[in-house]
Amino acid sequence: MPKFKTLFFLLLAAGVLALTGCERKIVNETAPPQDGLAASACFTCHGDQDLSLVAAQQQWQNSKHGSGENINRNRNNSSRYQACERCHTSEGFIAQVSGIPADGEHFTSISCFTCHQPHTNGNMELRAADPVTLANGVIFDYGDGNLCANCHQSRANVDTYVVDDVELSERWGPHHSDQSDILAGTGGYEYAGYQYFSSAHTGVLEDGCIDCHMGGSQANLVGGHTWNMRSESEEDELQLLSGCNVDGCHGSRGPVTDLNRTANSDYDGDGTVEGVQDEIAGLKHELVTLLFAAELMEGDEEDGYYPAEDRMVSDADSAGAVYNYMMIAEERSGGIHNTQYAVGLLQSAINYISTGDPNGVAPRERTPLLSMH
Numbered sequence: 088m089p090k091f092k093t094l095f096f097l098l099l100a101a102g103v104l105a106l107t108g109c110e111r112k113i114v115n116e117t118a119p120p121q122d123g124l125a126a127s128a129c130f131t132c133h134g135d136q137d138l139s140l141v142a143a144q145q146q147w148q149n150s151k152h153g154s155g156e157n158i159n160r161n162r163n164n165s166s167r168y169q170a171c172e173r174c175h176t177s178e179g180f181i182a183q184v185s186g187i188p189a190d191g192e193h194f195t196s197i198s199c200f201t202c203h204q205p206h207t208n209g210n211m212e213l214r215a216a217d218p219v220t221l222a223n224g225v226i227f228d229y230g231d232g233n234l235c236a237n238c239h240q241s242r243a244n245v246d247t248y249v250v251d252d253v254e255l256s257e258r259w260g261p262h263h264s265d266q267s268d269i270l271a272g273t274g275g276y277e278y279a280g281y282q283y284f285s286s287a288h289t290g291v292l293e294d295g296c297i298d299c300h301m302g303g304s305q306a307n308l309v310g311g312h313t314w315n316m317r318s319e320s321e322e323d324e325l326q327l328l329s330g331c332n333v334d335g336c337h338g339s340r341g342p343v344t345d346l347n348r349t350a351n352s353d354y355d356g357d358g359t360v361e362g363v364q365d366e367i368a369g370l371k372h373e374l375v376t377l378l379f380a381a382e383l384m385e386g387d388e389e390d391g392y393y394p395a396e397d398r399m400v401s402d403a404d405s406a407g408a409v410y411n412y413m414m415i416a417e418e419r420s421g422g423i424h425n426t427q428y429a430v431g432l433l434q435s436a437i438n439y440i441s442t443g444d445p446n447g448v449a450p451r452e453r454t455p456l457l458s459m460h
């Protein structure tokens with residue numbers, strides 16, 4: 088095993104350095120741990136008894152961070168991708184949070200050393216956990232979950248992006264990563280005169296994303312360092328419910344038995360109260376049907392819907408309906424991240440497109456959707 092060889096030589100080197108009293112330490116000089124990283128300290132993490140690193144490794148291998156299809160979005164692949172590497176690669180992310188540009192020689196997937204710097208600090212502390220300012224200026228502050236928000240945030244500022252006479256394209260929208268915005272109850276297109284609410288998740292979670300996605304683990308397929316809430320294997324469907332059913336959350340109020348938990352109300356108005364994810368899917372379907380008819384969106388059920396290419400939309404309120412559809416399509420929890428906010432964004436958009444009034448109570452003449460150009 089080459090890895091063990093490396094470990095052996097590093098240990099040897101650390102030992103020699105310790106013996107000769109050489110000042111040079113293996114650690115980064117700008118952030119020295121208490122007493123340097125002595126050879127014996129290696130075993131506080133790399134032991135034979137405590138296998139938490141091995142467990143994390145095995146989970147990470149089953150994660151999209153470790154094995155996703157989009158870990159090649161960097162400048163070595165295409166110069167267009169230089170803007171992507173800060174979220175899609177380890178080197179890009181480290182450059183982003185440290186302020187030291189990446190050398191661009193090679194890029195690797197999001198791995199242990201992206202989020203931790205054990206050999207610099209001598210501990211497993213997170214590389215970045217400060218509150219994160221989202222694209223629209225709202226501050227995301229959920230403890231260790233702030234780490235995730237550095238990457239899992241909208242790439243567009245809704246306030247300046249969704250404007251009159253905006254031109255749509257297939258890629259128009261917040262990007263596939265707006266989970267932090269939705270959890271914090273912000274970042275959607277909010278119609279004037281409509282009141283938006285957030286669900287309990289926005290207010291009660293100390294560590295945000297981590298409380299659910301790393302709230303326990305099972306079979307190295309869900310939770311922990313897989314970050315999966317649901318296992319992908321068809322024959323063996325696992326759901327991670329341990330994060331939901333803790334004291335103070337659903338644990339003390341009747342446990343959640345399915346991620347698609349029964350909704351509080353028939354949000355999509357189809358006559359039955361279904362699971363939250365089904366209610367949200369119903370609302371999304373209603374909205375996309377309207378937007379499709381208005382020629383603002385294209386695509387199909389199977390491959391997904393996207394904004395129509397080269398369409399100039401007359402006013403921000405109309406473009407906002409497309410934006411809200413994309414916000415909820417991209418947060419990808421089926422409304423679990425923040426059910427009330429998701430319902431509000433979709434319902435106000437449906438109302439606006441169908442009646443001209445986001446509340447749907449005072450139908451009025453709506454501006455024509457497409458600009459005349």
Ligand code: HEC
Pocket residue numbers: 090093094097098101113124125126128129130131132133140141144199203205206209210211
């Ligand atoms: C605070 C915990 C911690 C300490 C202390 C620590 N390591 Fe590590 N080390 C890690 C983690 C986490 C990884 C990545 C996961 C893995 O490969 O097991 C790692 C990986 C490694 C690797 C594999 C490198 C790679 O790229 O995968 C080597 C070699 C290594 N450590 C050597 C050492 C040596 C030598 C010391 C002592 C000078 C040491 N480590 C101290 C946490 C630690």
Ligand code: HEC
Pocket residue numbers: 151152154155156157158173174175176180197201232234235236237238239296297300314315316
């Ligand atoms: C360095 C940026 C970065 C950080 C930090 C980060 N992620 Fe990710 N995450 C990504 C990218 C990029 C992908 C998609 C990878 C791919 O598809 O190749 C992803 C994928 C995921 C997925 C899988 C989505 C799917 O398609 O199944 C989950 C879940 C996830 N991240 C949750 C988290 C959580 C929770 C945290 C915080 C502990 C976090 N991420 C931190 C960038 C990041």
Ligand code: HEC
Pocket residue numbers: 157160167168170171172173174175237238239240241242262263264417418419
């Ligand atoms: C602000 C951070 C950020 C930037 C910048 C960014 N991405 Fe992403 N991207 C993410 C995250 C996080 C995910 C994973 C979200 C998920 O799976 O829901 C993702 C997912 C994706 C996906 C997978 C979508 C899917 O349906 O599985 C593609 C493709 C992608 N990004 C392409 C790009 C490209 C190309 C760029 C540069 C032009 C880019 N990204 C820039 C954060 C970012």
Ligand code: HEC
Pocket residue numbers: 139140141143144145147152197198199200201202203211213231234294297301312
């Ligand atoms: C996307 C960011 C991310 C990556 C990549 C990552 N970690 Fe972590 N890790 C975290 C977060 C966040 C926590 C804190 C979890 C909590 O608060 O419960 C953590 C905690 C840990 C812990 C402490 C206790 C535990 O077992 O939960 C260990 C050990 C650990 N990680 C090892 C690793 C190793 C080994 C790798 C690489 C295989 C790795 N991590 C990759 C984010 C990451």
Ligand code: HEC
Pocket residue numbers: 232235236239266267268270288292295296297298299300315316317346418419420421423424
């Ligand atoms: C209240 C619990 C909870 C919180 C908090 C939470 N998530 Fe989720 N997340 C879920 C659930 C449930 C799903 C849907 C899983 C399913 O049904 O497949 C999901 C889905 C996702 C997905 C799509 C993954 C996939 O496999 O399709 C990503 C990416 C994601 N969450 C990232 C995040 C990030 C980043 C944060 C923090 C900003 C976060 N989540 C906060 C529960 C949560």
